[in-house]
Amino acid sequence: MGTKSPSYKGHRYPVEAISHCVWLYFRFPLSFREVEELMLQRGVTVSHETVRRWCTKFGQTYAHARRRCRPRPGDKWHLDEVFIKTNGEQKYLWRAVDQDGNILDLLVQNRRDTTAAGRFFRMLLRKTRRVPRVVVTDKLRSYGAAHREVMPCVEHRAHKGLNNRAENSHQPTSQRERAMKGFRSVGAAQRFLSAFSGISPHFRPRRHRMTAHHYRAEMTVRFEIREQITGLTGLSTTA
Incomplete structure (x- = not known):
């Protein structure tokens, strides 16, 4: 190895x-x-x-x-974001998976606006060192604006029904968040979830x-x- x-x-x-x-x-x-x-x-x-x-x-x-x-990521990326609690405050967990369900990366942010979406796009491109063929998201408008700014040549499909793969990938995290009764801070959430997403799916x-x-x-x-x-x-x- x-x-x-x-x-x-x-x-x-x-x-x-x-x-x-x-x-x-x-x-x-x-x-x-x-x-x-x-x-x-x-x-x-x-x-x-x-x-x-x-x-x-x-x-x-x-x-x-x-x-x-891990194997090279696929060329079709599914992106989604969910609410999480840090010290009683609402934050947003952005997650990307490929067509095989492999987690590409995740990012905890304070907002879910265009700036946050663009930051997540750039992080994915930097860490995977690949440009996808297709990006699938829900109908959040921030995705469309960030897509046009960061990766305009990539096909973008915005449809709630097409993004079940990304939504399903949040389930183990939600289960763990409930058991932990939330996170203490954005940094603590990012550190835990980064390690959790690298270890837990390997045994699932x-x-x-x-x-x-x-x-x-x-x-x-x-x-x-x-x-x-x-x-x-x-x-x-x-x-």
Whole structure:
């Protein structure tokens, strides 16, 4: 895979414990205290504050490594925005997925006007380093104005019924937001959701389209990729 393992220098807990805590927190709607309890049941005594620091430090690292080894994004992008709560205030989560449902990126912003839409378009072009063939959005007028300004040569389809793929991709985030009772700030929301969108979908294959045997085989492969990203594979090789 060619992915460099993260450095765990200075941490007294083994890599297995650290990576498992981060996986639990970003994969399931658990609090830091609930992760602490699950680890205690496994015989590992670790405080919820330590789990929080691990998730803050390694969550983004694991997510970035996963994104680097994902396939190239498709040429049809679906964009959508939803309300989220940060410190009791209403903000907007912008998200883009390709035609296969792979998350391209997301951005938390204060508004959903033309400036915000244009900023999101430019971020997608910069990070993906690709220009799409088609952009699909709902009928929010800000998308049309930003599209004409940023990528006028790209086909734009504005139709609510065509954008179900992007709308459906918000469901795991909404579930997690309810469990967390909102976010403390825009920055905290951006950091968490950036790591969450890089880790959680990796363990959410489209199970309804798979046989039980196919699903188990697919998850085995995905867990092997996780071990390579977190450095567990290299650890077991040298042990």
